[in-house]
Amino acid sequence: MNYKELIERLASQTGHSQKKTRQLLGEVTSVLSDQLSEGKSVSIPDLGTYDTKINDEKKVYNPHYDAFILVPPKRVVEFTPSSVIKEKMKFLETSDE
Numbered sequence: 001m002n003y004k005e006l007i008e009r010l011a012s013q014t015g016h017s018q019k020k021t022r023q024l025l026g027e028v029t030s031v032l033s034d035q036l037s038e039g040k041s042v043s044i045p046d047l048g049t050y051d052t053k054i055n056d057e058k059k060v061y062n063p064h065y066d067a068f069i070l071v072p073p074k075r076v077v078e079f080t081p082s083s084v085i086k087e088k089m090k091f092l093e094t095s096d097e
Contacts, residue, residue, distance in 0.1 A: 048082045053075070
C-alpha cells in the first residue's frame with residue numbers, strides 16, 4: 001500500500017475528505033517524528049512501539065581503499081510490533097500432502 005492508497009482507504013473508512021485525511025495524517029507523522037527526534041518512544045495500542053537507539057561506533061573495512069574506517073555512532077528508529085500484529089502475522093501452517 002502506498003501513501004495515496006492509505007489516504008483513500010482512511011478517508012473512505014472515516015467519512016472525511018481525502019484532503020482532511022491527508023492533513024491529519026501529516027500531523028500524526030509530524031508528532032511521531034518530533035517525539036522520536038527527541039529520543040522519546042511512541043506507543044500505539046494494537047500497532048506497536050517506535051523507539052530510538054544509538055548504534056555504537058564501529059570499525060569497518062572499505063575494500064575500495066583497502067583500509068579500515070570508523071563509522072560514527074548513529075541514532076536509529078526501532079519498531080516493535082504489538083502482540084495483536086504478531087498474531088495477525090503468523091503464517092498458516094500448510095500440510096505437505
